[in-house]
Amino acid sequence: MGILNRLLLLPYALLTMVLSVAAAAAALRVVPESVWLNELHYVLSRQELLAGCGVLFLVSLKLFFAVFSSGAPRARTHGEFMVVDTPSGAVQVALSAVRGIVERVALSLPGVRAASAVISVRDVPQGTAGTPMETELKITLAEHTNLHTVSEQLTHEVRQSLHEVLGIADVPVHIRIAEISNTAAGQTKRAVS
Structure with missing residues (x-):
């Protein structure tokens, strides 16, 4: 309610x-x-x-x-995200910090020139299936980069990093390719917004 x-x-x-x-x-x-x-x-x-x-x-x-009315929780992309699965109690993590983790993971992969992440969070009642968070990642790829390999590796790395840092397993990762760039890696600005 x-x-x-x-x-x-x-x-x-x-x-x-x-x-x-x-x-x-x-x-x-x-x-x-x-x-x-x-x-x-x-x-x-x-x-x-x-x-x-x-x-x-x-x-x-x-x-x-x-x-x-449907009780479907609405997703939000700003504010704080509550992590309750810690031994010491509840911990609040800013969504900008989670976004930074995801963008750093994306930029660390070879072939990714720029990355911009949107983190959306929804309230999931305890005891129900589903993850409380989704990631949408908009990236720029280098020319001659295998899209399938990068997307699989990026999804795996983002999920693993979020699991290690926040303790949330199997976060859905949606990847959008914004551009395929032929500019050298040193000449591009890495977009972090």
Whole structure:
């Protein structure tokens, strides 16, 4: 449940509890009938009741559709990434640090001239299958470089480095070839963004 739904649910639940206590008090005759009928007539004659009913209906509608919304976690590409599998407790790793690891691994391979990585993270509940992270790597290859060999080696090296550093196995790595360059290795600028 998202933060907006939680913020809407709190006053909605409090209002429901107050109304149920008031209805129980009227049914048990704790409050005399003439008193609560007089108050009810007064409330029903006010214009603010219509606005309140409209807001309550919209909040109810929002919470109703929140029940049926898919619980698929959304990926994010900025902020912090929580690593919980450490013996000493939870550790937060900046996504820029993970991006740096991936880009350094890519640039260390022969034939890769430039590399730019995008790391996306999603919340995965414990006990479910799936990895909490994906890597999209945009690279520039040197001319006459075997694409199949580089992609296999790059995927293996990135997965191995992320497993060694973060303890996350089998991270999906998506490789995009942005350019095939015929410039000498010393003349190109290594793109790290």
